[in-house]
Amino acid sequence: MAAPPAAIELDGLTRRYGERVALDAVTLAVPAGATLVVFGPNGAGKSTLLRVLATLLRPHAGAVRILGRELPAEGWAVRGRIGLLTHEPLVYRDLSGRENLRFHARLHGVGFGRVEALLEQVGLHRRADDRVHTYSRGMVQRLAVCRAVLHDPAVLLLDEPRANLDPAAADLVEPLIGAESGRTRVVTSHDPAGGLAEADLALGLRGGRAALVGPAAAIEPAQIGALYR
Amino acid sequence: MSASAREHPTTAEPAPGGAPPEPRLVPLRAAVRALLRKELGLELRAPQAVPAMALFSVTTLVVFHFALQRGQVEGDLAAGVLWVTLLFAAMLGISRLFVADHEEGGLDGFLLAPTDRTALLVAKAVGLFAFLAAVEVIAVPAFALLLLGPAPGIGTYAQLVALLLLADAGIAVIGTLIGAIAVQTRARDLIVPLMALPLLIPVVIAGAKGTTPLLAEASGSGLPLRWPLLLGLYDLIFGLLAYALFDYLIED
Amino acid sequence: MLYGTRLRALSIATLVTMIAALGLAFFYAPMDADQGFMQKIFYVHVPMAMVALCGFVFGGIMAIQHLRTGDARYDMRSYVAIHLSLILGVGVLLTGAIWAKASWGHWWVWDEPTLVSFLIVFLLYATYQPMRFSIEDREKQSRYASVFAIIAGAFVPLNFLAVRLAQAYTHPRVFATADGGLPAKMQLPFYLSLLGMAMLYVTLWRYEMASKNTSAKLRSLRRKLGGDEAVAPVGRTAAPTLPSA
Numbered sequence: 185m186a187a188p189p190a191a192i193e194l195d196g197l198t199r200r201y202g203e204r205v206a207l208d209a210v211t212l213a214v215p216a217g218a219t220l221v222v223f224g225p226n227g228a229g230k231s232t233l234l235r236v237l238a239t240l241l242r243p244h245a246g247a248v249r250i251l252g253r254e255l256p257a258e259g260w261a262v263r264g265r266i267g268l269l270t271h272e273p274l275v276y277r278d279l280s281g282r283e284n285l286r287f288h289a290r291l292h293g294v295g296f297g298r299v300e301a302l303l304e305q306v307g308l309h310r311r312a313d314d315r316v317h318t319y320s321r322g323m324v325q326r327l328a329v330c331r332a333v334l335h336d337p338a339v340l341l342l343d344e345p346r347a348n349l350d351p352a353a354a355d356l357v358e359p360l361i362g363a364e365s366g367r368t369r370v371v372t373s374h375d376p377a378g379g380l381a382e383a384d385l386a387l388g389l390r391g392g393r394a395a396l397v398g399p400a401a402a403i404e405p406a407q408i409g410a411l412y413r
Numbered sequence: 414m415s416a417s418a419r420e421h422p423t424t425a426e427p428a429p430g431g432a433p434p435e436p437r438l439v440p441l442r443a444a445v446r447a448l449l450r451k452e453l454g455l456e457l458r459a460p461q462a463v464p465a466m467a468l469f470s471v472t473t474l475v476v477f478h479f480a481l482q483r484g485q486v487e488g489d490l491a492a493g494v495l496w497v498t499l500l501f502a503a504m505l506g507i508s509r510l511f512v513a514d515h516e517e518g519g520l521d522g523f524l525l526a527p528t529d530r531t532a533l534l535v536a537k538a539v540g541l542f543a544f545l546a547a548v549e550v551i552a553v554p555a556f557a558l559l560l561l562g563p564a565p566g567i568g569t570y571a572q573l574v575a576l577l578l579l580a581d582a583g584i585a586v587i588g589t590l591i592g593a594i595a596v597q598t599r600a601r602d603l604i605v606p607l608m609a610l611p612l613l614i615p616v617v618i619a620g621a622k623g624t625t626p627l628l629a630e631a632s633g634s635g636l637p638l639r640w641p642l643l644l645g646l647y648d649l650i651f652g653l654l655a656y657a658l659f660d661y662l663i664e665d
Numbered sequence: 666m667l668y669g670t671r672l673r674a675l676s677i678a679t680l681v682t683m684i685a686a687l688g689l690a691f692f693y694a695p696m697d698a699d700q701g702f703m704q705k706i707f708y709v710h711v712p713m714a715m716v717a718l719c720g721f722v723f724g725g726i727m728a729i730q731h732l733r734t735g736d737a738r739y740d741m742r743s744y745v746a747i748h749l750s751l752i753l754g755v756g757v758l759l760t761g762a763i764w765a766k767a768s769w770g771h772w773w774v775w776d777e778p779t780l781v782s783f784l785i786v787f788l789l790y791a792t793y794q795p796m797r798f799s800i801e802d803r804e805k806q807s808r809y810a811s812v813f814a815i816i817a818g819a820f821v822p823l824n825f826l827a828v829r830l831a832q833a834y835t836h837p838r839v840f841a842t843a844d845g846g847l848p849a850k851m852q853l854p855f856y857l858s859l860l861g862m863a864m865l866y867v868t869l870w871r872y873e874m875a876s877k878n879t880s881a882k883l884r885s886l887r888r889k890l891g892g893d894e895a896v897a898p899v900g901r902t903a904a905p906t907l908p909s910a
């Protein structure tokens with residue numbers, strides 16, 4: 185029986201930034217439903233990788249395939265199935281939480297019922313009509329999580345998702361963005377032990393190059409630590 | 414990877430390997446509506462652009478009074494004062510057009526959506542057009558009150574409005590292009606007038622020349638047809654150009 | 666493409682053509698009855714303007730190619746073309762002013778639609794380099810510059826049309842004769858000067874392209890031999906950086 189196609193396939197992905205190389209011939213494959221955790225010091229290319237996978241940046245060389253679609257030519261076909269959560273929450277501070285989510289819902293062709301359900305699930309429904317600039321950072325992060333999963337993406341790209349979240353809030357969002365959500369996930373992490381624990385696959389980036397790549401079970405936290413030196 | 418590998422939406426077909434086939438694409442009209450709602454909603458919620466532009470217009474009219482040392486203007490002088498005032502107010506609006514998106518990451522939010530990028534161009538241009546029209550609702554009566562000598566009739570006003578709307582369309586298109594360029598530069602507020610004003614000179618020419626007979630003391634000759642036609646040509650050419658080029662400004 | 670070949674031959678040919686054209690303009694072409702000797706600046710002013718405008722349009726075409734193919738070399742060609750046209754543009758405005766003084770007694774007149782349109786175009790393209798300089802990201806800088814070059818290129822004819830329409834009556838220009846063309850004795854010096862100006866532009870363009878290409882290759886070689894550390898990072902600049910081959 186043929187193996188199901190990988191959700192994410194990278195083949196020599198290269199992306200430059202000016203004269204520097206932000207990503208250098210990165211190659212890996214992530215099966216559907218698996219979790220890839222990306223480690224590496226700041227500037228190693230983790231955010232760039234996520235942005236390329238989110239179809240926000242074009243690859244300068246190499247191939248990127250998401251859900252069988254080649255980027256950038258077929259980015260339009262697969263964008264609706266990808267969710268991105270980055271350092272920036274991507275919400276407008278002068279609009280309310282509900283208005284922000286409704287805006288994204290319209291852009292993704294998603295009904296408002298889902299907006300209400302998500303607001304309820306992360307515990308924001310009572311403050312949903314307050315403007316985002318009145319939210320605490322944890323609330324903004326929770327709203328951003330809602331935004332990221334609003335359209336029920338098959339692939340989730342998470343850049344340090346639990347930043348600004350206290351344990352209670354982290355528990356609220358876990359079913360949406362955690363391993364049990366059933367989505368293919370790419371998560372960046374600075375925590376070797378914790379990151380490896382939730383990973384199926386691990387990628388260690390250093391200077392844009394894949395210094396480490398393989399099943400998480402075969403990688404030691406010490407090897408991750410070595411990336412930072 | 415060349416820029417020609419930009420996206421070419423084709424009809425949906427099943428991806429190899431039996432992965433979920435139908436790409437969910439949001440139609441252009443829905444995306445434009447969503448963006449416009451956000452755009453106008455933000456302005457209504459936290460008014461910045463329109464009040465500033467309107468106030469700036471009125472202040473400019475007062476400055477003109479002292480600079481020209483006249484209590485009343487008519488004919489070509491009136492046309493000139495009106496168009497310079499509107500143009501400079503537009504510069505303010507253009508500078509601010511993409512700032513909120515750039516600072517709050519709204520642009521990425523849009524780029525992640527499964528929709529044609531042209532929606533952003535249309536929404537921003539329509540939004541700017543709406544802001545300019547709103548400013549004119551305040552600035553033109555203010556001008557009539559403060560500085561205009563002759564009292565134009567309804568027909569004249571109608572022609573003036575028609576000319577203004579055509580000009581606003583051109584300013585909106587150019588403004589969206591320049592605003593998108595400027596938001597990526599470091600000296601945003603400086604670069605907008607430098608780039609936009611020369612580009613808008615044909616609009617000023619057509620606008621001022623067209624308005625002169627409308628505001629003349631001896632009213633009689635209406636709007637010569639060549640000026641609305643010139644504006645229409647300008648709007649068409651830059652509209653098409655904007656449509657062709659906008660993707661290159663917002664995609665990486 | 667090697668730009669450095671035949672530069673010397675081209676330079677000499679350009680010099681010869683221009684000297685010949687100027688000589689003809691001084692001695693062979695007729696003296697204008699009203700404007701006197703200063704009218705002869707026309708033989709420099711108009712060819713310079715025509716070449717500068719062609720240069721701007723060429724820059725726009727290179728920009729279109731750049732966006733279509735993503736090849737940074739097109740961006741370099743576009744940049745150099747516009748940059749040179751801008752320099753020529755300064756010359757056009759200066760000689761235009763001299764001619765205006767000679768013809769109409771003022772250093773600037775608004776009656777001449779071509780000169781006025783040229784001023785507007787010049788003001789627009791003068792923002793090209795500052796705009797480039799203020800965008801730090803290299804790739805974005807190139808892309809945005811190309812978009813601007815295309816917008817500006819499309820603007821040139823539209824602007825000329827608009828300014829023309831704005832002038833109810835065009836001031837009689839030296840082109841007009843009883844039958845509408847250049848009088849015979851003016852044609853040879855004029856066309857020769859036009860050729861010379863075009864050759865000057867091409868020669869300067871090749872010089873600058875050769876220089877930039879060579880610098881890029883040098884950096885690339887240094888990087889290959891010494892690693893990334895051997896090459897100082899390029900500071901902020903308005904000029905495009907060619908990718909290391």
